[in-house]
Amino acid sequence: MTVPYDKPFAQKLLFDMLRIRRMEEKCAELYGAQKIRGFLHLYIGEEACVVGVLHALAPEDNIVATYREHGHALARGVPMNAIMAEMFGKRSGCSGGRGGSMHLFDAATRLYGGNAIVGGGLPLAVGLALADRMLGRRAVTACFFGEGAMAEGAFHESMNLAALWRLPVLFCCENNLYAMGTALARSESQTDLCAKAASYAMPTLKADGMDVVAVHEAAKLAAGHVRDGLGPFFLELQTYRYRAHSMFDPDLYRDKAEIEDWKARGPLHTFSARLKAEGKLTEEEFLALDARAEAEVQAAVDFAEAAEWEPVQDLLKDVHTPGAAP
Amino acid sequence: MKMTYREAVRQAMHEALVADPRVFLMGEDVGKYGGSYACSLGFLEEFGPERIRDTPLSELGFVGAGIGAALGGLRPIVEVMTVNFSLLALDQIVNTAATLRHMSGGQFSVPLVVRMATGAGRQLAAQHSHSLENWYAHIPGIKVLAPATVADARGMLAPALADPDPVIIFEHAQLYNLEGEPAEDGHCDIATAALHREGADVSLVTYGGSLPKTLAAAGQLAAEGIAAEVIDLRVLRPLDMATIFHSVRKTHKAVVVDEGWKSGSLAAEVLARLAEECFYELDAPPARVCSAEVPIPYARHLEEAALPQPARIVAAVRRMLGK
Structure with a gap:
């Protein structure tokens, strides 16, 4: 299939994926250098999912994500400087240094976290959608989660509530086949995730999560359905993470051959090859985009390095809202 | 009304x-x-x-x-x-x-x-x-x-x-x-503990469903000539310890009544803070009347025995006062 987008938009999709890839490669390096600590869950390999979906959304829409959300924050428009500073634990981070890699928040772009409880974001998304509906706003709440979350009670309760009340939630399952080290077939009696979701009387769609075009087309359809007030929609994006679950994971549970097979389907090189074949990208243009992404990453690292630490006297800040009763 | x-x-x-x-x-x-x-x-x-x-x-x-x-x-x-x-x-x-x-x-x-x-x-x-x-x-x-x-x-x-x-x-x-009776304008704060009954001999600190029981106990104690002060915590987090400290500085004795189990209870928190801040004001080891350490049983007599009751509160105060 030819890429159904003009050159600027096609290159925009590519660039957005490239920014995520280059930022996260740098994060892995910085983790080794102990600049970034705690847990670090890389999204490398899955970039087409978030880029394809977020380009189908509008500024008034809400985003709820998981602890593997660097790409979501970046693609949504959170400045890379603020993301990198957050990972460094600096005050100028997008969560003031209180959240870290797993808890990127941004009120300006309606990014409601970065939730590190598997399935924890789903009820939240239902509530955000309920508020939009009750306040008469025509917004979509996009809720990202992995296939692992579909074994949680929170998934079932949220799907039921959203369908029962016909709420504007776009459920985006990034199915990367492994819940940490547990393969889908080892944890789910029903491995057809759309069949599972469809039991809540909700429309579903499966898309190749390695193909940004497939994701974007599916997301446009799904988001349109939700925005038109027709109720929630379940989107399964079939994808794969190239890196281990976290930096602590020795990755002993996957075949090397399986990883290589999925790498052959990599979202960046397959898409750029298609664009080149269709005359929508030259090698020079690719190198220029890549250089721009690399430069942005370097600037973000410099920003985070130079940023100030929050004074320890402020430790108890933001437990409660200032001005509220103690 | x-x-x-x-x-x-x-x-x-x-x-x-x-x-x-x-x-x-x-x-x-x-x-x-x-x-x-x-x-x-x-x-x-x-x-x-x-x-x-x-x-x-x-x-x-x-x-x-x-x-x-x-x-x-x-x-x-x-x-x-x-x-x-x-x-x-x-x-x-x-x-x-x-x-x-x-x-x-x-x-x-x-x-x-x-x-x-x-x-x-x-x-x-x-x-x-x-x-x-x-x-x-x-x-x-x-x-x-x-x-x-x-x-x-x-x-x-x-x-x-x-x-x-x-x-x-x-x-x-x-x-x-x-x-x-509700307050005349219907309003109240959500920051302070409330003094329900004044007394000079002992401070009884409680909250929720134990307040009526504690007030009943204070009534019985009054009949015996013991003046108990009764404080309702009202707000369990954050605790208004100032009101409790003020009372204990007057009575020098404290009993906490709490329907939770004693282990790791709110009563434990109140007593710990009294020990930290008011240790030298206390004339007797502080005491707690809590639920017995058992899942609440069905049978009526056993349920009653498991919960703080006025008689247990009265007994705890008498023990503390050596009466």
């Missing part, structure tokens, strides 16, 4: 629903059934199904949805039938409602009110009778209220809804039929 605690809860919610279109009530059987404790009888007809929202049996889901709705600009009152069922929603309350403001670096507040019944006394056995207020009072990021009087049942909801952060209100199930 005299009314029941149940009616006070109902009036407070009614007032909030009328006053603010962002307020809505959500929970199991709050609508068509009228509330499992009949606190929202007639609301569905008056406010409609959008604002009086019956939920499926999904505590985790609908409490979490309440958090999301609060983030989205509404002012939800989420009713959970009992504290026992709230354990199904503990993740959303502790991991999300309480942490969101902090994790987001102050970008998102969660103006959520969760109401739930608590406590024993109706032979409902070990899955409907526990007092787990202290679990919630342990958590930074939430406020915990325990209205023990009609005035507080009537008055605490409005400031709780006005609070930009999550507030949990515990209504002791034995109090719903209690009669009393």
Whole structure:
């Protein structure tokens, strides 16, 4: 299939994926250098999912994500400087240094976290959608989660509530086949995730999560359905993470051959090859985009390095809202 | 005007629903059934199904949805039938409602009110009778209220809804039929403990369903010539220790009455703070009257024996005073 987008938009999709890839490669390096600590869950390999979906959304829409959300924050428009500073634990981070890699928040772009409880974001998304509906706003709440979350009670309760009340939630399952080290077939009696979701009387769609075009087309359809007030929609994006679950994971549970097979389907090189074949990208243009992404990453690292630490006297800040009763 | 605690809860919610279109009530059987404790009888007809929202049996889901709705600009009152069922929603309350403001670096507040019944006394056995207020009072990021009087049942909801952060209100199930007078303007604060009875001999500190029992004990003690001061904590987090310190500096003796189990209880917290701040003011080791360390039994005589009762409170005071 030819890429159904003009050159600027096609290159925009590519660039957005490239920014995520280059930022996260740098994060892995910085983790080794102990600049970034705690847990670090890389999204490398899955970039087409978030880029394809977020380009189908509008500024008034809400985003709820998981602890593997660097790409979501970046693609949504959170400045890379603020993301990198957050990972460094600096005050100028997008969560003031209180959240870290797993808890990127941004009120300006309606990014409601970065939730590190598997399935924890789903009820939240239902509530955000309920508020939009009750306040008469025509917004979509996009809720990202992995296939692992579909074994949680929170998934079932949220799907039921959203369908029962016909709420504007776009459920985006990034199915990367492994819940940490547990393969889908080892944890789910029903491995057809759309069949599972469809039991809540909700429309579903499966898309190749390695193909940004497939994701974007599916997301446009799904988001349109939700925005038109027709109720929630379940989107399964079939994808794969190239890196281990976290930096602590020795990755002993996957075949090397399986990883290589999925790498052959990599979202960046397959898409750029298609664009080149269709005359929508030259090698020079690719190198220029890549250089721009690399430069942005370097600037973000410099920003985070130079940023100030929050004074320890402020430790108890933001437990409660200032001005509220103690 | 005299009314029941149940009616006070109902009036407070009614007032909030009328006053603010962002307020809505959500929970199991709050609508068509009228509330499992009949606190929202007639609301569905008056406010409609959008604002009086019956939920499926999904505590985790609908409490979490309440958090999301609060983030989205509404002012939800989420009713959970009992504290026992709230354990199904503990993740959303502790991991999300309480942490969101902090994790987001102050970008998102969660103006959520969760109401739930608590406590024993109706032979409902070990899955409907526990007092787990202290679990919630342990958590930074939430406020915990325990209205023990009609005035507080009537008055605490409005400031709780006005609070930009999550507030949990515990209504002791034995109090719903209690009669009393609300404040003239219906209002009260959600910051201070309240002195219910003055006395110079001993400070009795309690909250929630144990307040009537403690007041009854103080009455008996008065007949024996012992003047007990009775303090209702009202707010379980953050604790208003100043009021307690003030009392203990006068009486030099303290007994805490708490329907929770003694181990790791709110009573333990109050005594620890007394030991830290008021040690040299104490003329006797402080004491606690708590529930026996047993899941609450069904049989009436055993349930009564498990709970703090006026006679046990009186006995604890007598022991302390050597009488």
